[in-house]
Amino acid sequence: MEPVSKDAGGLTSVPGLLHRNAQRFGTKPAYREKEFGIWQSWTWAETREEIRSLALGLLNLGAGPGDFIAIIGSNRPHLYWSMVASQMVGAIPVPVYQDSAAEEMAYVLDHCGARFVIAEDQEQVDKVIDVQEGLTNFEHMIYLDPRGMRKYDHSRLHDFAHVQEQGRAARDELSPELDRRIAGIGYDDTCVMLYTSGTTGKPKGVVLSNRNIIETSKNSSEFDHLGPGEEVLAYLPMAWVGDFIFSIGQAYWSGFCVNCPESAETMMTDLREIGPTYYFAPPRVFEGQLTTVMIRMEDAGKLKRWLFKTFMEHARKVGPMILDGKPVSAGDRLKYKLGDLCIYGPLKNTLGLSRVRVGYTAGEAIGPEIFDFYRSLGINLKQLYGQTEASVFITQQPDGEVRSDTVGVPSPGVEVKIAESGEVFYRGPGVFVEYYKNADSTASTKDAEGWVATGDAGFFEPDTGHLRIIDRAKDVGKMADGSLFAPKYVENKLKFFPNILEAVVFGNGRETCTAFINIDLNAVGNWAERNNIAYSSYQELAGHPQVLDTIQSHVEEVNRSVAEDEMLSGCQIHRFLILHKELDADDGEMTRTRKVRRKIIEEKFHDLITALYDGSDRIATRTEVTYEDGRKGYISATLDIRDAKVMPATTARVAAE
Amino acid sequence: MTGGMQMNAMTDQGGYVTEDGRKIGGVMMEMKNITLRFGGVVAIKDISFDIREGEIRAIIGPNGAGKSSMLNVISGFYNPQEGEVWFHGKRRAPMKPYQVAQQGIARTFQNIALFEGMTVLDNVMTGRLTQMKAGMAAQALWWGKAEREEVENREFVEKIIDFLEIQNIRKTPVARLPYGLKKRVELARALAAEPKLLLLDEPMAGMNVEEKEDMSRFILDVNDEFGTTIALIEHDMGVVMDLSDRVVVMDYGKKIGDGPPDEVRNNQDVIDAYLGVAHE
Numbered sequence: 059m060e061p062v063s064k065d066a067g068g069l070t071s072v073p074g075l076l077h078r079n080a081q082r083f084g085t086k087p088a089y090r091e092k093e094f095g096i097w098q099s100w101t102w103a104e105t106r107e108e109i110r111s112l113a114l115g116l117l118n119l120g121a122g123p124g125d126f127i128a129i130i131g132s133n134r135p136h137l138y139w140s141m142v143a144s145q146m147v148g149a150i151p152v153p154v155y156q157d158s159a160a161e162e163m164a165y166v167l168d169h170c171g172a173r174f175v176i177a178e179d180q181e182q183v184d185k186v187i188d189v190q191e192g193l194t195n196f197e198h199m200i201y202l203d204p205r206g207m208r209k210y211d212h213s214r215l216h217d218f219a220h221v222q223e224q225g226r227a228a229r230d231e232l233s234p235e236l237d238r239r240i241a242g243i244g245y246d247d248t249c250v251m252l253y254t255s256g257t258t259g260k261p262k263g264v265v266l267s268n269r270n271i272i273e274t275s276k277n278s279s280e281f282d283h284l285g286p287g288e289e290v291l292a293y294l295p296m297a298w299v300g301d302f303i304f305s306i307g308q309a310y311w312s313g314f315c316v317n318c319p320e321s322a323e324t325m326m327t328d329l330r331e332i333g334p335t336y337y338f339a340p341p342r343v344f345e346g347q348l349t350t351v352m353i354r355m356e357d358a359g360k361l362k363r364w365l366f367k368t369f370m371e372h373a374r375k376v377g378p379m380i381l382d383g384k385p386v387s388a389g390d391r392l393k394y395k396l397g398d399l400c401i402y403g404p405l406k407n408t409l410g411l412s413r414v415r416v417g418y419t420a421g422e423a424i425g426p427e428i429f430d431f432y433r434s435l436g437i438n439l440k441q442l443y444g445q446t447e448a449s450v451f452i453t454q455q456p457d458g459e460v461r462s463d464t465v466g467v468p469s470p471g472v473e474v475k476i477a478e479s480g481e482v483f484y485r486g487p488g489v490f491v492e493y494y495k496n497a498d499s500t501a502s503t504k505d506a507e508g509w510v511a512t513g514d515a516g517f518f519e520p521d522t523g524h525l526r527i528i529d530r531a532k533d534v535g536k537m538a539d540g541s542l543f544a545p546k547y548v549e550n551k552l553k554f555f556p557n558i559l560e561a562v563v564f565g566n567g568r569e570t571c572t573a574f575i576n577i578d579l580n581a582v583g584n585w586a587e588r589n590n591i592a593y594s595s596y597q598e599l600a601g602h603p604q605v606l607d608t609i610q611s612h613v614e615e616v617n618r619s620v621a622e623d624e625m626l627s628g629c630q631i632h633r634f635l636i637l638h639k640e641l642d643a644d645d646g647e648m649t650r651t652r653k654v655r656r657k658i659i660e661e662k663f664h665d666l667i668t669a670l671y672d673g674s675d676r677i678a679t680r681t682e683v684t685y686e687d688g689r690k691g692y693i694s695a696t697l698d699i700r701d702a703k704v705m706p707a708t709t710a711r712v713a714a715e
Numbered sequence: 716m717t718g719g720m721q722m723n724a725m726t727d728q729g730g731y732v733t734e735d736g737r738k739i740g741g742v743m744m745e746m747k748n749i750t751l752r753f754g755g756v757v758a759i760k761d762i763s764f765d766i767r768e769g770e771i772r773a774i775i776g777p778n779g780a781g782k783s784s785m786l787n788v789i790s791g792f793y794n795p796q797e798g799e800v801w802f803h804g805k806r807r808a809p810m811k812p813y814q815v816a817q818q819g820i821a822r823t824f825q826n827i828a829l830f831e832g833m834t835v836l837d838n839v840m841t842g843r844l845t846q847m848k849a850g851m852a853a854q855a856l857w858w859g860k861a862e863r864e865e866v867e868n869r870e871f872v873e874k875i876i877d878f879l880e881i882q883n884i885r886k887t888p889v890a891r892l893p894y895g896l897k898k899r900v901e902l903a904r905a906l907a908a909e910p911k912l913l914l915l916d917e918p919m920a921g922m923n924v925e926e927k928e929d930m931s932r933f934i935l936d937v938n939d940e941f942g943t944t945i946a947l948i949e950h951d952m953g954v955v956m957d958l959s960d961r962v963v964v965m966d967y968g969k970k971i972g973d974g975p976p977d978e979v980r981n982n983q984d985v986i987d988a989y990l991g992v993a994h995e
Contacts, residue, residue, distance in 0.1 A: 094873035095885065205878070206936050209736055323883035687928075 071243040071268045073109075073146045075310035080106035083286055083313045089135035092320035092328055100135060102313070109139045112218075113146035114225030114232045116174070119198055119216070123148030123239070126170040126195075126251070130154045130163070130186070131178025133292040133318045136202050136218060138306060140176040145249065148239045149174070152251045152263070153297040155650050156182060157643075159688055162261075164189035166253050170263055170494060171195040176218070179203040183215070245269050251494055252299050254446045255649035263494035264299075264446045273487035274449040275307030277470040281454065282416045288314035288336045289413070293325050298651065299446040300420075304338055307449075329410030337417045341424035342652065344439075346580070347409055348428050349556050353584045369397035370434070377402075377434030382458045402435045411437050418442050418454075420465075421651065423527075423546075425554030429462035441465050443527060447503065447510055448472070449488030453525045464524035474525065480515040481531040515544075533656065535566035541628035543571070545656075548620055548629045555612045556581040560641050562654050563631065564667055570632040572670040574663070575609055576640050582608075597695055600636045606700055609636060613702040621705035630704045633670050635677075637663075638695035644684045666697065675699055730767060733960050740768030742804075743912060743944055744789065749798035751784055758784040759795065760968040766912070771938055771945045773955045776965035777988060782948045783825060785965065786914055789946060790822050791815040816845050821910035823901040825917045825948075831890040835881060835900050836872065838889055842907025843868040875906050878940070879933060895926040899933070906937065913937070915947035919954055927951065931958055952989075956980065964988065 069075055079088065084103040091098050100108065121127065127144040129151055131137050141151035152170050154163060156178065163185055167175070173195050177183045183201050190196055201207065202218045225232070249268040253261040278284075292305040305316045314336070319328035326347075355366050376390045386394075406412045417432070417439040424441065432439045442454035443465035453474060455466035468474045472486035485508040492500040504510045515534050516527040528534065529546040537543050545563040552561040552575070559578040565571030579596055582605060586593055593599040617630040641647040646658050660667065662681070669677035680694045730740045744766040751759040758781045766772045766789075774782045787793040788800065791810050800807045802818065821842070829838050846868060847854075849861035857865070876882055879899055884892060889900060898918060905913055918934065919927045931954055937943050949955045955962060956976040964972035964979055966988040972979045979985055 094870065094877055095882070096873075205940060206932070208939055320882045321880065327883070 070245040070272065071145060071240070071247075072142050072249065072271070072306060072310055073240045073243065075272075076102075076106055076109065076142060077240075079310060079313045086286065086313070087315045088309075088313075089138070089316050089318070090332075091135050091318040092324070092331075095320075097317075097331070105135075105139070108136075108222070109143050109146065110236070111222040111225045112139055112143040113236055114228055115221035115223075116143055116147050116149070116225070117232045117236060117239075118224050118228050119174070119221065121147045121149050121174060123242075125149040125173045126152050127174040127176060128152045128154050128167055128170070128172040129176045129296065130182045131156050131176075131202065131296070132322060133294075133296055133301070133305070134178065134202065135316070135318055137176065137178065137296060138292075138316065140200075141250065141302075141306065144174075145243065146236060146240050148242065150248045150251055152253070153295075153302070154253070155255075155295055155297040157295075157650065159644065159684075160185040160188045164192060165260060166263075167193050167196065169261075170251060173197050175199045177201050180206040183207060183210070243268065245272075246491075248491070250302055252297060252302065252446055255651050255653070262496055262499055265491040265494050266299075266449055266488075267491050270449045270488050270490065271303070271307045272311065273471065274451055275303060275311040277487070278303070278451050278454075279308050279312045281456075281470055282336070284308055284312045284314065284336060284416070286313035288312065288415075289332055289334045290314065290316055290336050290338075291325075291329050291332050291334045292316050292318050293322070293329075294338070294340075295650070299450055300338060300444070303450045304336075326410065330408070331410075333410060333413040335413050335415045337411065337414045339417075339419060340421040340651075341419050341428070342422070344419060344424065344428055344432060345556070348431055349578070349581050351405070351409075352556070353581070356588070366401060369401040370431075372397055373402060373434035374430060377436060378430060378460075381433055381436055381438060382460070398436065406435055406437065411435075414438065416440070420444060422653075423550040424462060425550075426462040427554065433460065442469075443525065445510075445512060447490045448484060448486070449490070451488060452482075452484045452512070455524075459522070459524070461524070464519065464522070464526050466525065467523055468525075474518075475509070476517060477511075479531065480517065480528070480534070482512045482514050482516045482525070482527070483509045484512065485509045537565060537571075537628045538567060538569045539628065542625050543629060544626055545571075545629070547626060548573075548616065548631065549654075551616045551619060552612065557585070557608060558612060560648075560654065562641075562656065562659055563629070564660070564670070565629065568671070570671075571629050572667070573613070573631045573634040574659070574666070575613075575634055575636045577605060577609065577636060579640070596640060597638045597693065600638060601695070601698065603698075606636060606698060609634070610700050610702055613700075617702060618705055627705075631702050632704055633699055633701050635666060635670065635697045635699045637666075638679070638697060639681060639683060639693060642683075644686065645682070669699060730769075733770075737769065737939075737960075739770045739960065742766070743768045743802070745801040746785075746788070747799040747801065749785075749788055749795045749800070751781075751788060751793055751795045757968055759788065759965075761798070762963075762965070762968075762970045763798075764963050764970065764973055766944060766946055769938070769942055769944055770960040771934070771947070771958055773959035773962045774946065774948050774965060775950075775952070775955055775962055779967075780965040780988075781968040782965055783916060786822070786916055786946070786948055789912075790820060790914055813845070816908060819909070819911035820914065821905040821908040821912075822914035823898070823905050823916060823918060825920060827894075827897045827901055829889045829897060829901060829904070832888060834886050834888055835892070835903075836876070836885050838900055839872045839875060839903045839907050840868065842904040843872060845908060871909075872903075872907055875903050878906075878936070879903050895922050895929075898922070898926075898930065902930075902933065902937075906941070906943075909941075910943060912944045912946065915945065915949075917948055917950065919949060919951055927954060934958060 079102040085101050087099040088102040088105040089100045127149045129137050129140050144151040154166055175186050186199060198214050200216045200218050200221050204217055246267050246269055248265050249271045251263045251265050253263050290304060294301045309316050317332045319325045372393055376386050376394055379386050414437050417437055420442045440455040440460050443452050444450040451469035452472055453466045454469050472484055474484045477483055489508055489510055513531050514527050515529055515531040516525055518525055529544040533545055535543040543566050548563045549561040552558050557578055558575055560576035562574040563571055577600055582599055613631050613634055620630050621627045643650050648654055665679055666677060676696055676698050678696045680692055682690055682692055684690050732738055742765045747763050749759055749762045774785055776782050788795055794809045847864050849864050853859055853861040876885060881899060919930050938945055962976055962979045964985045971984040971988055972982040
């Protein structure tokens with residue numbers, strides 16, 4: 059295999075790949091977006107034309123090499139084009155999470171010193187206008203949807219279409235300069251800067267070079283045999299590294315089509331209409347879909363329920379084996395075929411997953427039942443383990459070697475080692491250049507030989523060579539008696555119950571473990587509806603005694619399962635409570651990618667933690683909440699604290715049977 | 716019906732410019748000494764006011780003040796016993812609802828009046844009925860002109876669906892929607908008729924704060940984007956004062972105030988009507 063860097067075709071940058079695709083796949087769709095109820099599409103040739111017009115327009119506005127251009131909005135072709143157009147003029151695109159509050163946005167824009175902002179609509183423009191006073195480098199803002207901004211001061215504000223028009227008008231004068239800039243893009247120049255949400259502290263700007271992105275896209279595309287015929291649905295935040303790799307890196311490398319949904323709310327409908335062949339979703343999306351299916355099945359008629367149950371049982375038995383190409387008896391195969399006709403096929407179609415050839419989930423551990431459910435339907439769902447700093451891929455599961463409790467083997471070109479402490483390290487072509495303006499963090503994460511610390515503790519299974527992740531290395535602690543404390547391990551087990559949305563386990567340095575629980579309003583709400591339990595809010599439902607009973611039974615089941623593992627049997631939950639509010643990124647309790655921020659939660663709810671350990675039955679508390687528009691308020695509640703049954707570690711195996 | 720346009724020269728051309736820089740044009744509709752009775756009950760007593768091109772005009776007042784009756788007079792549903800309604804510089808004769816619609820007036824209702832069993836899309840499409848000219852046979856066969864018309868109108872409706880951000884419920888039957896969304900669908904249907912004058916009867920009644928904010932934004936955007944003149948009735952004073960350019964205040968069928976929000980807010984009669992004083 060020739061390394062791409064030696065390819066003379068100029069495939070050392072995304073604009074270079076664009077040019078190749080426009081020549082090779084000129085009439086094939088590159089982007090589709092559903093608008094006005096119809097899928098509008100752009101071919102690769104049209105895409106190049108659109109992007110070049112925008113790049114000329116940016117030149118016209120004075121964008122130059124080294125400028126940072128922030129891109130804020132939901133997944134839309136125009137915003138993807140904005141990233142490539144930025145690269146064309148030598149600037150660095152910085153996609154920003156569109157749901158960040160104005161202050162969070164201000165931090166990012168100020169930290170990178172963005173000169174330009176390309177924003178989707180009035181909502182995003184307003185946020186930037188709110189904070190623009192403090193931004194020293196900020197000069198121009200370009201918006202996509204002019205609605206509501208007719209009366210805004212347009213001295214620094216530009217309509218996307220106008221910028222393109224001006225670019226087209228100045229084509230003759232500026233084209234040679236643009237071509238010079240494109241030709242000047244080096245393989246080690248910055249391709250994109252992505253801010254990590256950061257479970258602790260301020261977000262860090264991860265600088266990824268063209269080499270990082272293109273080598274990774276090439277390797278991963280080859281790993282899964284991705285070709286120009288793939289269809290993907292781009293619905294995950296553009297500021298997230300995964301979206302950049304899937305919807306730009308791999309899409310441009312392989313020349314496949316990126317489909318953008320009409321709006322966040324129509325995503326499921328759009329998924330069904332497009333029927334992607336390559337699909338990525340975090341576990342919560344798969345969980346959500348499964349919960350919806352189960353809820354709807356409970357409302358179905360007797361015959362349908364029987365059919366579903368019978369065939370799903372069969373699918374669980376033989377489905378994953380058929381998918382992995384293992385031997386299965388002819389009778390079972392026939393029954394599976396029949397099930398495919400009656401149940402699996404229509405169900406996959408409803409879920410929009412009929413055509414999925416390669417599916418990935420990552421970001422969090424996925425429940426084994428959930429994972430097996432999709433695989434048993436014949437969907438090739440796999441796991442990968444990755445980070446922004448690695449340009450996503452560290453390990454991934456090859457076809458036919460898929461399991462719910464491992465994250466696979468090292469990705470092509472990536473080396474992985476486990477340190478003494480159990481922490482996982484990796485190095486490879488995708489390893490980031492640096493954290494922008496943060497040499498200290500860069501030095502403490504990446505050593506001189508290029509090894510990067512993941513911050514996760516894990517080990518390789520001796521017989522399969524697959525990596526298993528236990529927990530965040532810094533979260534792994536010791537209980538008072540010296541036994542291992544791995545909160546995430548327990549939390550994940552809890553979260554595998556559809557009724558539990560989120561869990562936070564405490565116990566580092568203490569005698570026993572305790573937990574906060576967030577119920578899943580969808581699942582528990584549906585249960586309440588069917589049992590005629592009236593409730594008006596999350597808080598009310600969370601405090602219902604029957605809900606507490608149910609959660610208690612889940613906690614006790616988890617205790618039984620935890621007790622089986624000798625190393626971790628100390629992590630059984632002795633006491634728990636159901637929180638009166640959902641943990642929320644707006645309140646800083648979670649990251650934008652929905653990972654819990656332990657420290658902040660510990661500080662914010664210290665009164666509740668004290669109550670969990672001092673033996674009291676209930677606790678009154680008052681919590682500050684932030685509304686979506688940034689205003690603050692308080693909610694008060696009295697929470698019940700429950701004791702859960704704990705298994706003695708020695709008899710665990712017997713009890714679990 | 717087009718004759719009215721040529722008569723525009725007769726109307727008062729003196730518009731004004733709002734605080735946020737919108738240009739308000741000449742008088743679009745003028746109510747002259749309107750009195751409306753139901754048997755012995757006088758619902759509206761000798762009221763005069765005007766609505767100008769491009770403005771957001773609110774009618775407020777306590778319960779039973781005659782606001783909805785006034786809106787029904789504007790929409791031509793009620794014919795006042797006394798007084799004249801002038802529209803585009805022309806005195807308006809009593810007319811049928813479909814004639815009102817053809818004149819470019821559309822409305823929403825206080826108690827939602829949608830076709831509950833039909834989808835959102837179909838409901839909004841009914842707003843385009845005045846634009847469809849194909850004959851029954853052609854429509855039944857969906858052939859020729861009927862097909863072209865349907866495609867054109869669907870495109871227009873899709874733009875409104877996009878504008879009001881209801882793409883995700885496009886194919887949902889209205890009966891399954893929550894109240895706040897039904898109100899938005901009603902607004903969509905009214906907009907589908909491409910009205911020059913849009914009448915909103917309590918567009919925010921029964922909504923929570925967030926829904927009210929959304930609806931306010933849509934009303935402002937409609938006015939801004941399509942230049943639609945809007946007359947609305949609303950109870951929420953905060954909303955009215957924020958949204959409207961000029962406000963008519965009614966109490967017991969009489970007009971007790973008329974002017975920009977700030978002026979009306981400080982009007983003693985208005986304060987009395989809202990806070991309550993003894994009526995002789």
